[in-house]
Amino acid sequence: MAKFNLIQAIQDALRVALQVDERVLVLGEDVGVNGGVFRATEGLQAEFGSLRVIDTPLAEAGIVGASVGLAVNGMRPVPEVQFAGFLYPAVEQIVCHVSRVRTRSQGRFSCPLVIRAPYGAGIRAPELHGDSPEAFFVHQPGLKVVCPSTPYDAKGLLLAAIADPDPVLFFEPMRIYRAFKEEVPEGHYTVPIGRANIVRTGKDLSLFAWGTMLRVSLEAAELAKQRGWEVEVVDLRTLSPLDRETILASVQKTGRALVVHEAPKTAGLGAEIVSLINEGALLSLEAPVLRVGSYDVPQPLFSLEDICAPDARRILHGIERVMTY
Amino acid sequence: MAKFNLIQAIQDALRVALQVDERVLVLGEDVGVNGGVFRATEGLQAEFGSLRVIDTPLAEAGIVGASVGLAVNGMRPVPEVQFAGFLYPAVEQIVCHVSRVRTRSQGRFSCPLVIRAPYGAGIRAPELHGDSPEAFFVHQPGLKVVCPSTPYDAKGLLLAAIADPDPVLFFEPMRIYRAFKEEVPEGHYTVPIGRANIVRTGKDLSLFAWGTMLRVSLEAAELAKQRGWEVEVVDLRTLSPLDRETILASVQKTGRALVVHEAPKTAGLGAEIVSLINEGALLSLEAPVLRVGSYDVPQPLFSLEDICAPDARRILHGIERVMTY
Amino acid sequence: ILTAGRVLATPAVRQLARDLMIDIRLVSGSGAAGRVTKEDLLAHQRAQQEQRLSDAE
């Protein structure tokens, strides 16, 4: 065991993956010599060489498209997109090909790649560095979308993603990259994709969150406790496919629910969670399932990022609205 | 008045727009000499010249990005993307710039453009020609998203979109381009953006649909009538901003609702509609709000397109599930 | 009798329970999956009224 923060856990996952499977490649802008702008790939090129850890030209559609070619021709590429807001130039490749290769060829070809991207605001970064575009990739069938909130989950989920025969988008909560450390097993292990984790049990309200929003949600849950409400906090960990079982079981227990995410509220992933709760547990609901998301405004420059994204106060306000409905 | 089908109505709107506002430009692949692959722009270049109706190179990010430049520097471009599935290469320009210019510059600059794109499957077209990507653009704040289902609405909404100071994505239901004709006023008129239209009243269930799904929904409503259920069919017409008032008023009346769209169900626009009904009219609900969407599989080649997309039978099945809950 | 566990009812029924000022947890559900139906609420209301009448006597 070692005590790792999120970045170290991710780095370790990549190291283990490069070790155990010679088909694995790490590629992207500044990932090689520089070790990545967040040092996620620090030391990997020195250890595995520049044929396996590659600095690419500045071209996301090219990086992801080349990764498709690598993947269908026998490799296991793990491309990094420097920030999730720079996934947009690669959307055509992701939505038209990464997600469809297997179906289109009825399994004759497949696309086992993992696209890593830091996401979320809160670190005073320039525009587009703080976007949360996960909803796009949950909506497009054929992909898996994963978002850990802890170092243990990050390493295990990333290794699971790399081993997965299907393409995975791996969103890394940038603002907590170095926020805390925890025990992380050495060597290879996986955390199953598709399984949520109940990080705090409670009988009054089910709060669903992921990635960057876990800590503020737990903060809000503590504030709610002072008001006499026991909030169950569920870390979804996988956004696609959603762990419908865990979500519904929790709501059936509490009868009240809240979804918290950084992305804009309208047509964000919260809407899907509300819908599936509505479909599968309507009769248990004592109150509407509410969502706390970023305001439906274009992501602002960073002086306004803290107001735009949910914080503990706003989440508590959401809890209150649901509890007092 | 004249009797127009959808294509003729769109063409007429473009003609009127080019006439009344010299800043308006129509640009895109094959829109000039060829009049567009669906003849939406037939005759316009001959009438207005090749400085106003322009055949561009094959490059959607370039077309949309250049349209941003045209728009911020005083023009009113109306770029055509040949099929909605080819919006994907332009997603970076749309999501990073088209939608954000006004906010970013606090109104100093604005981006009054309209992107037209035929969408939806059902005409045995090749892959990617039948995609329904509207949810992406509803999720991104700063855009308006419009989708008419009739010639009258198409002309009026397109003229409204072109006059709108904000950027609009205009999705045209390809499969009914020539399906029927109706009376369409000559000259300039608008249909307000942001207002849904109740096309069939009913007391038992509120069915929300748009574009390509109107006709099959009305078909299903007729079948439902034979089962004794009076379905209210609401044509949303604008997908962003949604007409929450009309949606909620209808559900408060009927107590049961169904959303029908071509896009994949998960994290599609149906989820947002379910969520807002849940937020604003939960206590009226006698049953869960269900969604009938395409299956959550990658859009297939056309031999499977009719099964993949909702048809009257599947919509009726959804109505039945809601009515018999 | 308080229903053990969670009361199942559609949102509309819950609204009706509020309007009728009935504690829905006291109502036994006869609907599908054990849910409390509108009829259950009305029956409960009648029973309440009868009980009050007999108490008053």
Next chain:
Amino acid sequence: MNRTEWSRAERMALTPERLTEMYSWMITIRHFDRRAVQLQRSGRLGTYAPLEGQEAAQVGCGVALEKGDWLFPTYREHGVSMVHGLPLATILLYWNGRPEGCIPPPNVNIFPIAVPIATQLPHAVGAAWASKLRGEDAVTVGFLGDGATSEGDFHEAMNFAGVFKLPVIFFCQNNGYAISVPLHKQTATETLAEKATAYGMEGVRVDGNDLLAVYRAVKAAADKARSGKGPTLIEAVTYRYGSHTTADDHTRYRTEEEVEAWRAKDPIERLKQTLQEHGIWTEELEAELWKKADEQVQTAIDEMLAAPPVDPDRLFDHAYATLPAHLQAQRAEMRALYRSEGGV
């Protein structure tokens, strides 16, 4: 092509049998193409993209490759795909929107058709990269048209290929048009081959209607790639006689005179002349080849028409390696709705 410019080895390789084979391919492809158009007109095939006029470019390319090489085609590569081993029936199934149309036989290295323009080029680059990493001598060919050169994905793929010196050939059939947009509206350069220099890559422009010229250019580029010397852009100048697809009407944007001028330089006619010069061509041969083509094409048509209705389970079968629970539920609902009457 001046015979003295060919090396002895090249002249040796192009035996009468080989030349006849190439000629046979062109005839087969042209016949297939015409039958496909007819099928579409009679409602038995969906919208189809004809390639008549481009046969030499495609056959010349295809015969210059080795079996293990990879093709990353657009929607107009039926010809070279056949040469490379794709069954004619598979191609027809594709244009009837059948999933089988995207599945090459085992050991036939043809990736499914990429519809979004130019997006196949980064795929070709990646596949070539994998070959290079494994030390294979397979070459990858990314196909594109003239219009595709305006897309960003072309640029990004070309640049990657140049930087990483990958064993990839960018085979561009410049047929003068992107649907209705003529080359001079597409780009300001006279040629497409010259764009290669922007990537530190060699660009070769050939007469795309001279099969042997195409053959030579592709063979040279493939040999170069196999010996680790990197990528090439080949611009095969050719012409699309027909409309962009059967849903297009080319008379709206070009003249019959222009089409006729190109027909006068017909690629099949030209190879026929070469065969005549070599004493290979006879009337019997001609008749035999068209007859053989007809049989082959008819067999494929019959096979395509005889295909059983598509199983709607195919929607779900390969959405993921293992179908997740929510899709199992959707598939169950689909089966209940659409199969209760015994099939679609």
Next chain:
Amino acid sequence: MNRTEWSRAERMALTPERLTEMYSWMITIRHFDRRAVQLQRSGRLGTYAPLEGQEAAQVGCGVALEKGDWLFPTYREHGVSMVHGLPLATILLYWNGRPEGCIPPPNVNIFPIAVPIATQLPHAVGAAWASKLRGEDAVTVGFLGDGATSEGDFHEAMNFAGVFKLPVIFFCQNNGYAISVPLHKQTATETLAEKATAYGMEGVRVDGNDLLAVYRAVKAAADKARSGKGPTLIEAVTYRYGSHTTADDHTRYRTEEEVEAWRAKDPIERLKQTLQEHGIWTEELEAELWKKADEQVQTAIDEMLAAPPVDPDRLFDHAYATLPAHLQAQRAEMRALYRSEGGV
């Protein structure tokens, strides 16, 4: 630059006053840049992208333009933006994440910074297109770095500019790196200017640290564009002395020797030499210019630091021309939550 190569008019235009003005700009920009880095280190400015070393490229470009010309900048164009009229305080506000930082004064034609690489280039093309349509003689400048030339949007913009012969200048500051990626890993060509030929466009490579060379190249390109002769790609070869941004550490991927070698060719030093050759430079002038720069920069810093807390209404104010109902509701909720204590 050999003085005999300049036309008389050009030499006349570069009066001592003008040369001094250019020199003053470079000093101001360098001083601003260094103060900005200090501010970031002391926590009073967010992450900042220094441009030290690139002053001649930016000033040479800026002074060659007319007031009505348009700039479409990246995040590193602080220098040329100042020359073109953007207040220094506005630039500082930008790096403190303030919306005011994206708003140029009226009649200052500078578009807000585009963060996604190369996406500003199609904007520049469109703006130039609008100018051309209206028969204006405004020129548009799209800025980019070396890394940006690998993006598809660069390609698509360049191609449009060439096809439509637009009055746009693509001004590329090749500073040798895209964050940590050196040019030879970015592309296989030796220069970036040569990529212009792929678009039928003229490409000009200049010593980006020779302000007068840059000035001349931009003026020529602008004159050419104004006379309807179309676009130009200018590659200004320069160097970024510091890290990519204050969040980067350039010592991880390059040597101090390399940086020092470039400092030896410092652009400000070089213009100083020119001023000395012309008998313009004096120690008093030097001191005065640095003092003036310091006052100007300090004023801007004070203004930036004195900015009142950002009004959270700014999140909503201009999301749309007219705030839709659902956003009015969200704004009300935001105000209730975050303003109840009298401000953020």
